[in-house]
Amino acid sequence: ADPFRVRRATAAAGAGVCMLGIVGLSVANPEQPWEPFQGVNHISNLARSGVVSVSHLTSTTGWIEADSKSLVGSAQATPLTTCTPRGKRPNIIMVLDESSFDITAAPGIKVPEDYRNYFKSSDGQRRSFVTESSGGPTWYTEFNVLTGLSARSFGKMKFYVTRITAGKISRGLPQALQRCGYRTFSLYPTYGNFLSARNFQTSAGVGKFIDMADMGVSEDMQPDKFYFDQALQLIARERRAEQPIFVFVYLTANHFPWTSTYRSDLTPAGWKAPGNTGEVDEYIRRQAMTASDYASFVARLKSEHPDEPFLLVRFGDHQPAISQKLLEPKLPQPLLADRIMTHDPRYYKTYYAIDALNYKPDLSSALETLDAAYLPLAIQDAAGIPLDPSFVEQKKIMLRCRGLFYACKDGAEAKRFNRLLMDAGFVKNL
Structure with a gap:
């Protein structure tokens, strides 16, 4: 034609x-x-x-940065075939707290009197969580906490890390928990085809992936109470006497933008704007909503499962985009860009907290400051799950690098560890 x-x-x-x-x-x-x-x-x-x-x-490293085989040799990191936990295994609930961090890190911010209590663990300590994204890509942190690896190892292709690695990594938190008898679930707040999330998570060991459609909603920004209720229903439906469960819960109420009021009807009773800019006060109001919903969730767990042990781990997946103009308000734009591009921790630090019901967690790996890739082993230690050799090796890195992973020795430790996993068959075709 x-x-x-x-x-x-x-x-x-x-x-x-x-x-x-x-x-x-x-x-x-x-x-x-x-x-x-x-x-x-x-x-x-x-x-x-x-x-x-x-x-x-076409590069010598392929998709992922790793040392050459000649420098590392054969890895002895095969998974354990048996699991002998220390005491009764707790049910584990991991909560991704959208865009949440302690905003008092920025100068001149006014907050409610009890604001910082939300960031405490059950032992009364506040701990810092260093992510690999600032103001946007939740899936970098999703990749970190499920695989225990660094998205930065993929260089400029890290934006596509969940697509690239779907079906290619057989090591991480869900696999380790499955080995120890856990049933694993994920409550995903949008459609499962977003960035191949379903393929990535199921290949990473999530036994049942439940997305927005499965939860019966057509909008992907629901109040946090909705997702906590979904978790409670799942626990009531799937919990078995001798088989604990792991549930990965995503929250969305604190997603950008903060220029408009989200669900004013859910504002906690007695809450008053502290007196910052409208955008900052809206951000803090949504954090108050999350804190209230989380407290109600914990109370219901106590009431509905009075004798069941639970380990609850929550963390901020990245700082909100507004933090970039709040942390150093007088910083020229080129210097701000340099801070972010060089991964200045001030722009990547959020929080993580570990709580427990009817259970005393081992917090020996819950360092004061922890890179996101170490959360899987901190959770296993807290739950009394014996570490397989790959996590034993990673724990050695964590201790000698004082909670740093990719940033330790300019990426050298991460590259060496990636090669160990590749040689052991945990990472394939990358």
């Missing part, structure tokens, strides 16, 4: 010139990790991400 014809040689030459132009553009202006968020330059982003992907695949 097209009346216009071009000789094949001419078309091939034109295609070659276009390809050289795309490669040149990508070299001069390589795609940055934040660009897919901007919703602009779609054709340019598609072309440049293609060049970046090909360069990764």
Whole structure:
């Protein structure tokens, strides 16, 4: 139907010139990790991400950074075939607290009197959690806490880490818990095909992945009470006397933007705006909603399962986008960009807290400051689950690096550990 014809040689030459132009553009202006968020330059982003992907695949390291085999040798990190826990295994509930951190880290912020109590663990301590995303990609932290690995190991392709690794990593928190008799569940707040979340999580050991459609809702931002209620229903339905469960719960009420009031009818009784900007006060109000809903959730667990042991671990998946203009308000934009690009911990630090019901957790691995990739082993230690050799090795890294993972020795420890897992068969085809 097209009346216009071009000789094949001419078309091939034109295609070659276009390809050289795309490669040149990508070299001069390589795609940055934040660009897919901007919703602009779609054709340019598609072309440049293609060049970046090909360069990764043709590099000596492949998708993931790892030491060469000749430097590491064969890994002795095979999984344990048996599990002998220390005492009765607690049910484990892991709560991803959307965009939450202690905003008093920013100067001049006014907060309610009891604001900081929410960030305490059951032992009264406040602990810092260092994520690999700032103001946006929840799935980086999702990858960290499920696999115990670093998204930064994937370089500029980390934006696609859950897609890249789906079906290729057979080591992490859910697998370790399954080995010890746990049934594993995930309550995912949007559709399961988002960034291949369903494929990634089920291949990472989540036995039953329950997404937004499975929960019977058509909007992916529900009040936190909704997700806590879903968890309570799941526990009542799936809990068995001799088989504990693990539930990964996502919260969404504190998702951006904070320029409008979200569900004013759910504001806790007696709450008053502290007197910051409207955006900051709305952020703090939503945190108060989360704290209230979490307290109600814990109270219902006590009431409905008075004799059952529970380990509850909650963490902020990343700082909110507004923190970037609050932490150092007078900082020039180029310096702010440099802070974020060089992973200054001030812009990546949130919180994590460990609570327990009818159970005394072992908090020996719950360091004051912990990189997100170490949370799986901290949870296993807290629950009395014996570590397999790969987690034993990672714990050694955690202790000698004082809670740092990828940032320890400029990535050298993470690269060595990645090679150990690859040699042991836990990481394949990357």
